[in-house]
Amino acid sequence: MLETTNGRTLKTTRTSLRILELILEHDGLTLAEIDRIVDKPKSSLHSHLNTLLDCRYVVKNGRTYSASFRLAVLGDRARRGDLEVVATDTVERLAEETGEEANFTVFEHGRLLLLHGSTNQAEHEGEGGFRTEYYLHNTAAGKAILAELGRDHVDRILDEWGMPREIEATVTDRDRLYDQLEEIAGKGYAIIDEEFAPGLVAVGAPVHADGEIVGGLSIGGPKYRINMTRLHEELAEQLLDAVEGMEDALRA
Structure with a gap:
C-alpha cells in the first residue's frame, strides 16, 4: 500500500520529523551534528529541537539530543x-x-x-x-x-x-x-x-x-x-x- 495525500502538507513538520528520524538513526545527535546533515539555518534547527523537547519526543543530555522513552510507549500502542x-x-x-x-x-x-x-x-x-x-x-x-x-x-x-x-x-x-x-x-x-x-x-x-x-x-x-x-x-x-x-x- 502506498498512501497518498491530496491536501496541503507542512514543510516545517516534515523537517521536525526528519530531525527526529536522524536522532533515532544515529542514537543521539548534537545540534552541530544535525547542522552538518540538514541544510537549514542552525537557528531554525534549534527551534525544531526545542519543539520536539517541549512535546517530549526527545530528551537532552548535555549537548546530545536523544529519543525519549515516550516514543517507545507510543510505538507500543501502535x-x-x-x-x-x-x-x-x-x-x-x-x-x-x-x-x-x-x-x-x-x-x-x-x-x-x-x-x-x-x-x-x-x-x-x-x-x-x-x-x-x-x-x-x-x-x-x-x-x-x-x-x-x-x-x-x-x-x-x-x-x-x-x-x-x-x-x-x-x-x-x-x-x-x-x-x-x-x-x-x-x-x-x-x-x-x-x-x-x-x-x-x-x-x-x-x-x-x-x-x-x-x-x-x-x-x-x-x-x-x-x-x-x-x-x-x-x-x-x-x-x-x-x-x-x-x-x-x-x-x-
Whole structure:
C-alpha cells in the first residue's frame, strides 16, 4: 500500500520529523551534528529541537539530543494487535522448523517494516547492523508483494522510493524487475539471490487479511547452506503453508 495525500502538507513538520528520524538513526545527535546533515539555518534547527523537547519526543543530555522513552510507549500502542501475536508465533515456529532465519514485515507506505524477526536472525545481519525497514525491489517478501500489485501501483512505489543498488546483484532496472515480477506472479512466492546482502538467499510471500496485503513472510539464510533447489522445493512449500496458517488465524 502506498498512501497518498491530496491536501496541503507542512514543510516545517516534515523537517521536525526528519530531525527526529536522524536522532533515532544515529542514537543521539548534537545540534552541530544535525547542522552538518540538514541544510537549514542552525537557528531554525534549534527551534525544531526545542519543539520536539517541549512535546517530549526527545530528551537532552548535555549537548546530545536523544529519543525519549515516550516514543517507545507510543510505538507500543501502535502495534498491530492480533497481527503481531500471529506473526510472532508463525515466525518463531517457522525458524525452528527450518533451522533458518524467518521474519514478518508489515507492508506500509510502499516499504516493509520489520514486525518480528526470528531470534537467530541477528547473527547474520552483517556489518550494517540490525535492519528494521526495507525496500521492496530487492527483498523476497517485497518482490512477492510487488508481483500482486497492478503496474500503476508498482510504478508509484518505485517513483516514491527508487531502486537503490544496495549490493552488486541488486536489480536497479525497472524493465528487468517487471520481467521478474511476471515470473513471480504465477508462483505465489519470490526468491532473491544475494540481492539484499552478500551471501544471503531468501524466499518470501505476501500475507493477506480482509482481502488486503498486510505484509510479507520470508525465510532466508547463507547461500553456502541453502541452495536454489532447497529454496524452491522445500522452503517455499513450508513458507506457503505458514502463510496459509497465518491467514486462517487472522480470519478467526
